[in-house]
Every structure is written in structure tokens, then in C-alpha cells.
Amino acid sequence: MSTVQPIRVTVWGEFRHEKNNPKVAAIYPQGMHQTIADALGRCAGFSVRTATLDEPEHGLSDAVLDQTDVLTWWGHLAHDEVADAVVAKVRRRVLEGMGLIVLHSAHYSKIFLSLMGDTCSLSWREASDKERLWVVCPSHPIVRGLGPFIELPTEEMYGEPFGIPTPDELIFISWFTGGEVFRSGATWRRGNGRIFYFRPGHETYPTYHHPEIQQVIANAVAWAHSGLRIKDDAPNVSPQKP
Amino acid sequence: MSTVQPIRVTVWGEFRHEKNNPKVAAIYPQGMHQTIADALGRCAGFSVRTATLDEPEHGLSDAVLDQTDVLTWWGHLAHDEVADAVVAKVRRRVLEGMGLIVLHSAHYSKIFLSLMGDTCSLSWREASDKERLWVVCPSHPIVRGLGPFIELPTEEMYGEPFGIPTPDELIFISWFTGGEVFRSGATWRRGNGRIFYFRPGHETYPTYHHPEIQQVIANAVAWAHSGLRIKDDAPNVSPQKP
Amino acid sequence: MSTVQPIRVTVWGEFRHEKNNPKVAAIYPQGMHQTIADALGRCAGFSVRTATLDEPEHGLSDAVLDQTDVLTWWGHLAHDEVADAVVAKVRRRVLEGMGLIVLHSAHYSKIFLSLMGDTCSLSWREASDKERLWVVCPSHPIVRGLGPFIELPTEEMYGEPFGIPTPDELIFISWFTGGEVFRSGATWRRGNGRIFYFRPGHETYPTYHHPEIQQVIANAVAWAHSGLRIKDDAPNVSPQKP
Amino acid sequence: MSTVQPIRVTVWGEFRHEKNNPKVAAIYPQGMHQTIADALGRCAGFSVRTATLDEPEHGLSDAVLDQTDVLTWWGHLAHDEVADAVVAKVRRRVLEGMGLIVLHSAHYSKIFLSLMGDTCSLSWREASDKERLWVVCPSHPIVRGLGPFIELPTEEMYGEPFGIPTPDELIFISWFTGGEVFRSGATWRRGNGRIFYFRPGHETYPTYHHPEIQQVIANAVAWAHSGLRIKDDAPNVSPQKP
Secondary structure, eight states: OOOOOOEEEEEEEOOOHHHHOHHHHHHOTTOHHHHHHHHHHTSTTEEEEEEETTSGGGGOOHHHHHTOSEEEEEOSTTGGGSOHHHHHHHHHHHHHTOEEEEEGGGGGSHHHHHHHOSOOOOEEEEEEEEEEEEESOTTSGGGTTOOSEEEEEEEEEEESOOOOOOOSEEEEEEEETTSOEEEEEEEEEETTEEEEEEOOOOTTSOGGGOHHHHHHHHHHHHHHOOOOOOOOOOOBOOOOOO | OOOOOOEEEEEEEOOOHHHHOHHHHHHOTTOHHHHHHHHHHTSTTEEEEEEETTSGGGGOOHHHHHTOSEEEEEOSTTGGGSOHHHHHHHHHHHHHTOEEEEEGGGGGSHHHHHHHOSOOOOEEEEEEEEEEEEESOTTSGGGTTOOSEEEEEEEEEEESOOOOOOOSEEEEEEEETTSOEEEEEEEEEETTEEEEEEOOOOTTSOGGGOHHHHHHHHHHHHHHOOOOOOOOOOOBOOOOOO | OOOOOOEEEEEEEOOOHHHHOHHHHHHOTTOHHHHHHHHHHTSTTEEEEEEETTSGGGGOOHHHHHTOSEEEEEOSTTGGGSOHHHHHHHHHHHHHTOEEEEEGGGGGSHHHHHHHOSOOOOEEEEEEEEEEEEESOTTSGGGTTOOSEEEEEEEEEEESOOOOOOOSEEEEEEEETTSOEEEEEEEEEETTEEEEEEOOOOTTSOGGGOHHHHHHHHHHHHHHOOOOOOOOOOOBOOOOOO | OOOOOOEEEEEEEOOOHHHHOHHHHHHOTTOHHHHHHHHHHTSTTEEEEEEETTSGGGGOOHHHHHTOSEEEEEOSTTGGGSOHHHHHHHHHHHHHTOEEEEEGGGGGSHHHHHHHOSOOOOEEEEEEEEEEEEESOTTSGGGTTOOSEEEEEEEEEEESOOOOOOOSEEEEEEEETTSOEEEEEEEEEETTEEEEEEOOOOTTSOGGGOHHHHHHHHHHHHHHOOOOOOOOOOOBOOOOOO
């Protein structure tokens, strides 16, 4: 009998493109979040739920967050509709130790901006570039099981300069047909929380069905799980006894 | 005839303790900001002005910020009284390339929190500890002219863990009589802006009259001056020509 | 039936002080390496052996290194007696993925110098200072189970500036009675290998009998175990197919 | 009358390809080192000399190094012919504060390997790829005067993973026609010395005649000049007076 607890993952999705754009709905009939959740659910050791923008509290009640070890986040059109109070709650949890996986266009989400303190800007193009994600840190647990690169036949392009603080660890750099490069996988520590940004995932391409993309997200969830939840504090302390 | 432009520095002070606490007023009759500004004004190559909380727009109008290369910031009791709109303006300027020197209790200022994305928490004690600031990066321009450490006979204590992102460069570590240590001088890059946090400066001690503390702040202003002001942008770009 | 393999640890010790200095022999009758090995051996999941300078090949034959996942290293007086060929072999293994825990005076070991590429110099004093090691990265697996600091009643002092490359992660900062500070726990990645430097451990004090010091070393061994062994290569590669 | 001293630059070149390969000689009749030196010599504020492998002491006598603020280094075929004693001298100077600019195939030079402590390996191809070097840190002094990228119509390809320690600052990432990416400009601090690695410069292409490549090298020389020469030391120090 095992006493190891599963890692509790909440997969958050904006879930608007899938309802408004037939092309996206055809690729992700239940939503991108459901595709990601299904992939993570097939991994041993994860207990997965989903949450979306149009649910009450965006699906992120205190009860849900209390039972979330790692949160994944995909948003695009509706960053501004995410309530500041929910962002503040999520931010506090990350600083206490909850893991956060930030996907694709969520580089401009309120939660990522608030944790990076930077512009998070980039250049971009929707033109069916091929993307090659090169592994630059082959010993990192996030790339376990991969070869030297992942190739996606068509993706939106994101280009440098990417307005981020120097990553603690740079994991992937992307190459695009059209001539650009991008730091497409990177980690940061904020408070006790571990954050991983992962670039691919434009809604009109089947990226989240790709087995290696699913592998990276699963690896990242396992890596981001700290098992910690330490309240922020600024104690007034006594000197040592002489 | 020299064509070198002076570095335009704005020294921002909360300027409340000095009006409300006779002990502080005795040390800084014109305010801490004025003491800092006077010290910087004696350096060749700086053009210095001051700004304080209770001025309109906290003294930080667009016109002032347009003419500020480096901003220094001291606040303590009234962080919450700084208008969000002013914080947003200052943040934007830092990301465009304005330098920012964050002093002592401004670790909890809105502007520092928004650029760090972290708790910025620490432990603390007001008990007249002696502080020794050790230079850990002797080749950095911020420590030019110093010996191996700066000693302050009495200061407030700040202790680890300090809730900050991994600094780009760690410059000083402090030792306190009561048994604590602290990363008391550190740099980060955000956007095109350079940020330096410098710990000492509790209002009831004459820290900003100390020649070596003045030297560090002057060195930091020179270091933080980028000469850049690049607007944030997220361009939609074309692929290279085949 | 478990299929998890134990982590194979080799504890390397210079083992000279213990034979030449009765004071040291009284504290570590079987040698410091044996005290460390015994402590690690009591942890579930470790398989531990020892190796010392005066054995053939310093106890580090290819057969031993082939079966070593993580190597710990303590040396002091006899760094120069370690054969360059052995250093080269150990270095290659670290770059392939073997973990390395560098203890105390091994800051000046050939292996640490060759992996850091820096002076690794520091200031020092043998005067029975008290040492307090403050945890500055509370979420790191290396500090699991610790409180805010470890206190050692007497230790040799090491002081800043410590001539090391900027650590990937700074874990501990030490405070000493005599007025110094030191980055006493830090990590670096070299090739596929993870390296942890841990300061305490002067031979005339019972530091390696201290339960929290043992805990840190055990945590560090678990953290440094990559499970990887990737040969260095510089392949001549073909372009992608058009 | 100005009292500013010029920055004294020594441009070191292996100078073998130019003598053995007519194709290289046609591009660099006086050697690559001379082309680089000429470019630097046209910048205000630099005093430039050259040194090459086949001179006595490889042209790097104590007298020359005593008068060198920044050293640039290009080598390829004959890394092993560089005397260890000269490497040790150069290494010591870098740690004392001399700047070092490492060019192209010198990623495998003894001096770079000894300062990085890593494999410095990479994948490669000679196939006339186009190279685009993207600026990822637009505010860095090394990219002053550049646009968003530098384009070289033909260059040797270097690909990730590049076996280097995490750079202090990542300045350029390269894109190659054939599908690869590379961290092609990066900085590290070792001791008091600043090091910049810059990828382009295969001997069969006119890369060092390119004005923007010359600009980067000139910027890097200015950036790497510390003005410091601090002897390495490990002092035995006294505690503070009680």
C-alpha cells in the first residue's frame, strides 16, 4: 500500500476560442484545457481537475486552490476579464509554494505579469511557421524523455526580445522558419513557488495533442510540485542570547 | 567645451517621519531626501532634484519623469498612499530604461513589489544592532572606492530570508550584532531598466550622512543610468524574405 | 517489490588529519569520511562506500566511479597530492551527470577549482567563532527539515569575498561571531552534473556529528542525483531536410 | 587636456589558417587578428596591439600582459600548442581584472575551458548557413548601436546544447538556415574579470570585416575594461574588536 499522495493539478483555460471559432472547436471539441487535463490524467501520480474563465470565481475558489499543488494557465483574448481578486489569490498561493505552468499567450496574463514584474512583450506572427524547440539544458527534469528537439509542423511565431527577467534556468530555445528565435521554456522561483513558462500552444493548431508537448507539461508539473505551503511573514525577531 | 550631459537624478522621499518625529527631524532637518540630494549634488556629473509624497502627483509629473534618468526611492509608513497611477507611470519608465535605486524600507514600496513580483518580506528588529556590509563583488562599479566592508555603528536589523527573485548581481551581504545576515545590496534588470536595492537607512540613524553610504548611492546612480528610453512594444512582424 | 535503485554514494576523504592529529582522531576515530558515510548509510535509499587519498588511485578507480551516482569530497592539506589523472576522471564524470558535494576546505581542491574556473579564495580564521548558517532559499530540497538556521557553537571562520562564479542557487549564508559573513551553501550546474558546496566542517570540531549538518548532506546527495550519464560530444550535424 | 587613458587591447590570433589556406589568406591577408586590430584601432579610446601563436611566449610576455586591459582570443586548430604556462598567466590576469573576449572556435581554447569549468561543446556544420544573431538584451552596452539583429549571409553553424555554465547575461541568440539555434553572445564574471563569448568568425568567411561584428567587439572591449588589477589572496584575518 502506497502512502504517496498524488499531485493535485488544476488545469485552467480561458475556453472562449473553442466556443467562438469553429476551427478551434474542431481541434479541441472539449476545450484545450480538457485536452491538457486528459493527457495529465493518463500519467501515474496526478489527480487532475479543470477550471475555466466563465465559471464562478473562474473556477478558482479557495476550496479549489486549497487542493491545488500545481496550476496550469492558458489565456489569450480575455486576460482583462480575470478578476484582480482571483489573480491576487493565485499570486499569494504561488508565493506560498504552489507550482505554476504558464502556457503560450498567457505570457500576457495578469498572473504572469504580476510575478515577473517585466513587460513580458515579444514579437509575433501567425503564418504557419514550423517551430523547432531545442533543448538547451539536457539534464533538467522538465526535458526527461525528449530527444535534442521537438518539432511542430505549424505554430504561431513568437520572437525575441522577450521581456522577461533573466530566467533561473533556460530550458528551450525555439527556431522558426521565418527567421526568428525565442526563449520558449524557462523557469523562475518566486517566494516558495516554482514557475515554468512554455511557449507553444496557439489555439488553431493541434499542439496540445502532440505527445512530446504533453510530456513536457507533465514533466513540468512534477518539477513544479514543491509540497510546500508557507505563509508569507515579516516577523519582528529577537537578537540571539549573549 | 564638454558635450557630456549630466545624469538627471530625482530623489524621492516619503518625508513624513521628518515632520512627525523630532528625533528624525534632528538628524534630517530638511528630510532624508534632501540629505541624499545634497550628497549627490556634490558629485560631478549629476543634476539633482527632489520629490516627495505630499506634493501634487507626489512630485512625479510626466514633466519631471521625462527629465529623470535615475530615480531613488525611500518610503516606509505611507506606501499605500502612493497613487497606483503614479506607480504605473514610474514602472513604465523603469521598463523603458530609467534607473531605480530602492532604499531600505522601500523594499515594501508598491514600485519595488511590482517590479520584483515577489513577497519582498524579511525579518526585522529595532535594537541598535551594529551593521557591517561586506562587499561580495569587489569588481562591481557600485563598490568603487570602498574597502572590504562598510560599518554602521547602529542600524535597524533586516534578516533573511529576504523574499526576492535571485539577484542578477549580489553586491553586499550584511552582518548584524544580534546574529542575522541579509543580502543588503543587489541588482536586477527589468525591461531596459537597472534596479539596485540598498538596505541601510532607518530614519532614526544618521545613515545617509555617512560618506561611504553616500558613495554607494552615487556609484549606483552612475551604474543605473542607461541613457535609454525604449517604448514597450509587441510588434506583428513579417518573415524574412526567401 | 520495489524497483527503485538506491543512490550510490562515494564519500571521499583526505584522511590525514585524523592520523596525524590526536585532537582530530579523538573526534573522528575512523576518519571524517566514515562519520559522514555512517550518517548517509542510516538514510533510506542510499548505498554508501568510502574512498581516501592513500588508497590506490585514491580509491577512485573506474570501477568505483562507474558505480557512483554522487561523490562527496573533503580535502585540506594534500590537495596537491591528488593525481591530475584522477581529477580529470572525476571532472569528466561530473560533466556526464555525477553529482558532487564539496565540503569545507575542499573549496581549494583541484576538482572544485577546475569546475568553477575561479579563484575560490576566501578569508579565514581559526578562533572558535560561533557559526549560524541562515537558510536563504527555504523552498529548496537541500534545506528540507531544517528551521530558519543551523547553529554551530564553534567553527573555523570563512569570510567574503568568496571567489566563486555567481551560484545558480544560493542556499545558506553564514554569520560568524567575529563579524564576518559567507555564502556557505550554493549550487552550480556543470555539464549534466549538479554541484553543491557546503562550508562547515573544520577537522578540529565535531561538525559532521551534528544531526542538521548530516541532514543537509543527505538532502544534497538526493538533490544532486541526476540519474544521467551522458557522454560529452561535439557532433557534426546535417541541416534539416527542406 | 584629457587625462583619460586609452584602453589597452591585445588582439591574439592563432594565425595559421591564414598562412596555410589560400582561401583564408585571400580574405585576411594580414591575418584575422590584424583585421580585428585595425577595426578596434579606428575607435577612439583604444590602444591596440596584436600577438600570435608563433611568436615567443605566443606574444604574451609579462610585459605585454602588464599593459593589456582587455585581451581578445581567436584560436582553432592549435589550441593544444598554447603553452600551459601562458594559459596560467592569462587566467591569473583575468581573475585579477583583465577583460577577455573569446571569439568563435576559441570556445575550445584552453583559456576558455579553464575559466568556464564546463565541456564548452556544441554541434556544428560547415555548409554556408545564413546566420541571424538576435539581440535578446537590448539595453546591454555590448549591443549599443545595433538594430534587432545582425545578419551574416554565410557562416559556419554552431548548435545547442552549448556546454557552458548559465551565463550571467545572455546577449545574442543565433538562428541558422539549417534549423539550429545557439547562445551566440554571453557574459560571465570570474574573479574581477569580465568575459564575453561571441560566436561568429569562421576563417573562410569575411565575418571580421562586417561593420556590425566590429561594432560588437569594440563595445565588448569597452564593457570588459574594469580598470582593476586585484591580486588573489586568502588572508588570515582578525575578528572585530569587541
